[in-house]
Amino acid sequence: MKLLASLLIAVPALAQALSSPDGQLQVDVSVNAEQQLVYTVQRAGQPVLLASRLGLVLEQGDFANGLKLVAASPVKAHREQYTLAAGKKSRVDYRANEQRFTVANAAGQQLILTLRASNDGLALRYTVDGPGRKQFKDELTSFAFPADARAWLQPMAVAKTGYSRVNPSYEEHYQMGVAVGTPSPMPAGWVFPALFRSGANWVALTEAGMDGRFHASRLQAASTGGIYRIGLPDPLEVFTGGHLLADVNGPLTTPWRVLAIGPLKTVMESTLGTDLAAPAVPFDKARLKPGHASWSWALLKDGATVFDEQKRFIDYAADMHWNYTLVDAEWDRQIGDAQMKALADYGRTKNIGLLAWYNSAGDWNDTPQTPRSKLLTRADRAREFARMKAIGVAGLKVDFFGGDGASMQAYYVDLLKESAAAGLLMNFHGATLPRGWSRTYPHLMTAEAVRGLEFTTFTQEDQDAVATHAAMLPFTRNLFDPMDFTPMVFGDIPNIKRTTRNGFELAESVLFLSGIQHYAETPEGMATVPAYVKGLLRELPRHWDEVRFLDGEPGKFVVLARRAGKQWFIAGLNADDTLREIQLDLAWLGKRQGQLITDGAGEREFTEAQLAAPAAQLTLAPHGGFVARFR
Missing domain, CATH: 3.20.20.70 (Aldolase class I)
Incomplete structure (x- = not known):
């Protein structure tokens, strides 16, 4: 375990702030009075996350308590451009501001917290450098939501339950719009992605950057006071004879904890879940054929x-x-x-x-x-x-x-x-x-x-x-x-x-x-x-180039537009038992006419019509939907 170099100068115990490129998102990091590493998140001046814990516990070192913030790197711009064979966008331009914070524990061991703030959210991960074995024991990362926040969450099935003991397979129904703090009906917790509404902002939590050396996480079942904590897999969730938690020689770096943050449109169009993944390995392009x-x-x-x-x-x-x-x-x-x-x-x-x-x-x-x-x-x-x-x-x-x-x-x-x-x-x-x-x-x-x-x-x-x-x-x-x-x-x-x-x-x-x-x-x-x-x-189309979120509410209805080349396809569905009127702003399509296919008079019938930009009003049948195509 590498000891903190003596020439590092202690940073005053004041919050260190990192902002997104557009200045709308702000993350504040500090060591609190209990000598714990914490962070808060605001967007457009409104609280998104209240003071939430950060930190790790390894068998070889405790980075949960007795911490001191000793260094904060200069903020640097981070940019990656990449392509996706199967995704909401074919070409992605990811931009963020990045900062690294170094904390020391009472033994002088160091933990590096890396933060990235982008216009559509936040990502964080931990690194413990140096030679020797690093055995993961626990993670303190939490997400503290205001009391009036709501959640849309899928329970995590208990290991070795279900058909032929195949769980967990992320195959449960969602709890929709529940108050934060509602415990999971299954003791194994909640799966990622987890969706929350905090004031005017939405938050989608997930993780990325999984390279096969770290276990996958979830949210713990209990979230008293609206505080959600990273949870660990069940001891039964292992390859035969294999280990449960991360155990590496040399530096240990955790997966990214990813938070897409903003209005629902921002979250729905975000690519943070792939932005924080590693670049693509080589693959024969002649064989790479979505369809x-x-x-x-x-x-x-x-x-x-x-x-x-x-x-x-x-x-x-x-x-x-x-x-x-x-x-x-x-x-x-x-x-x-x-x-x-x-x-x-x-x-x-x-x-x-x-x-x-x-x-x-x-x-x-x-x-x-x-x-x-x-x-x-x-x-x-x-x-x-x-x-x-x-x-x-x-x-x-x-x-x-x-x-x-x-x-x-x-x-x-x-x-x-x-x-x-x-x-x-x-x-x-x-x-x-x-x-x-x-x-x-x-x-x-x-x-x-x-x-x-x-x-x-x-x-x-x-x-x-x-x-x-x-x-x-x-x-x-x-x-x-x-x-x-x-x-x-x-x-x-x-x-x-x-x-x-x-x-x-x-x-x-x-x-x-x-x-x-x-x-x-x-x-x-x-x-x-x-x-x-x-x-x-x-x-x-076999793959898509762009996405636009047009309207929707989780579990109620959704309308998305997807582009492939010069064509746009707009699709929507209504989960309610009653008719739903939707008004679509299609000004970005100019004055194009589109083919509309939607429900006919009977449940098994279709009807075809024209849909005209720049604005359109549609009536969706109960449990009905539509697809519109603009060439």
């Missing part, structure tokens, strides 16, 4: 994972001008390598890539689906990746992971690094929140980490709740990271009464971001829709 996929399992389940049915879904994808067909669980037993190669060869004749499902599991859950336990070691992965490339598979969907411990995070990163080297696209299911990995590993096309459409095919209760759930996701789970919700059903769901209208289902195709969008609808269901709906879905 759309057909997928039989959503409505037809395991029985459809057979050669003839998958060939039919390849034909379906080709007819829809999509890019991929996903062959799900049990393909190894119900199709086999030889016929998988035949499918891949047939897909190439139709310009359709094949995606293959794998079970990640070792002994951390009891899932029986195969292929299973084929990716556990580097040698295993090298063999399977070579096998998939020989068959002609374009990418893998890897399912049923084991939580958020450091060793499980290392497993994710090993899969990402090695699949990148092999030129295979990746999709994680039964998985953790990606936390910006889609920037670092551009071939990570998508990840589940959501209570997706498949749950609405299991129980009527989930179907009844899906409208408000879907209206939450753009504000939280899908805010920064691609999400494999597997949207869109126009026909019937076996044994379930669908509660959303067709316009709502269509809107999800634009509202939900996923590098590969796996559509749940079957050829039979797609055959029921008008030609103009099929035409839109055939021509939907």
Whole structure:
């Protein structure tokens, strides 16, 4: 552990302030009377966070108490420009002001706090330099909200619960608009991203910069007085024989704690979740192809994972001008390598890539689906990746992971690094929140980490709740990271009464971001829709260049505009049981006329009309929605 150099001059115990480039956001850091490191956040002079704790505890040093602020670096401008294959923007220009604060504990050991303030929020992380072992023990970071703040949060499932002990998989329903301080109904806490409204400002909390050496965090279940604290994974959330918490030799640097802050429009258009991720690793650009996929399992389940049915879904994808067909669980037993190669060869004749499902599991859950336990070691992965490339598979969907411990995070990163080297696209299911990995590993096309459409095919209760759930996701789970919700059903769901209208289902195709969008609808269901709906879905862009938040309220309704090249697509949905009138300011579109597709008179009907800029008023049906296209 490196001792503080004696020539450092102690900084007076006054708050050190860092502001965003536009001066609207201000972060104040100080050591309080109890010798604890604390910070406050204001935006436009209004409090966002009250005095909140900072600090770490390692087995080799306590940076929670008895601290002294001894140095503050000059403020420097930070700028990064990068591209995203799967994101709300294709090109990002991240600018922030950065400052490093050095504190010393009673033993003279040092902790460096790095802050970055941007126009859309704040990020912070800790570094403990020097040689030797660093074993993480606890983190003191907290977020203290004013008493009148509200929260939109997803409970964290308890480890080893649920189907075949697969939890946590970030697959719970959200608590919406609850008072801060409301305890989680599950003792494991709350997941990221967590959304809050503090006065006139909104705050989205998450983390980024996960390199496989650190565990993933969450918010603790208890938040007495509106104070939310960083929580740790359960001891059961580990790779077999692996460690739970960060344990490194040499310098220890934590992931970034990320807070998007501002009006709802600012938060919804923010890219902080990827801004704070590491730059992209190399990947073969010829293979880096976002797009759309057909997928039989959503409505037809395991029985459809057979050669003839998958060939039919390849034909379906080709007819829809999509890019991929996903062959799900049990393909190894119900199709086999030889016929998988035949499918891949047939897909190439139709310009359709094949995606293959794998079970990640070792002994951390009891899932029986195969292929299973084929990716556990580097040698295993090298063999399977070579096998998939020989068959002609374009990418893998890897399912049923084991939580958020450091060793499980290392497993994710090993899969990402090695699949990148092999030129295979990746999709994680039964998985953790990606936390910006889609920037670092551009071939990570998508990840589940959501209570997706498949749950609405299991129980009527989930179907009844899906409208408000879907209206939450753009504000939280899908805010920064691609999400494999597997949207869109126009026909019937076996044994379930669908509660959303067709316009709502269509809107999800634009509202939900996923590098590969796996559509749940079957050829039979797609055959029921008008030609103009099929035409839109055939021509939907494979990736987006820009986003605009137009209107919305978490869990109630949302309207977003997405640009691809010179085209704009506007989509909205209404989760309420009553009609909703929305007024859209479209002045930025000039006087263009757009194609509008929305709900018809019946729940399964569409209607087509024109939508004119610069202003438009729409009436959204209960559980209805729309898509408008401006060429």
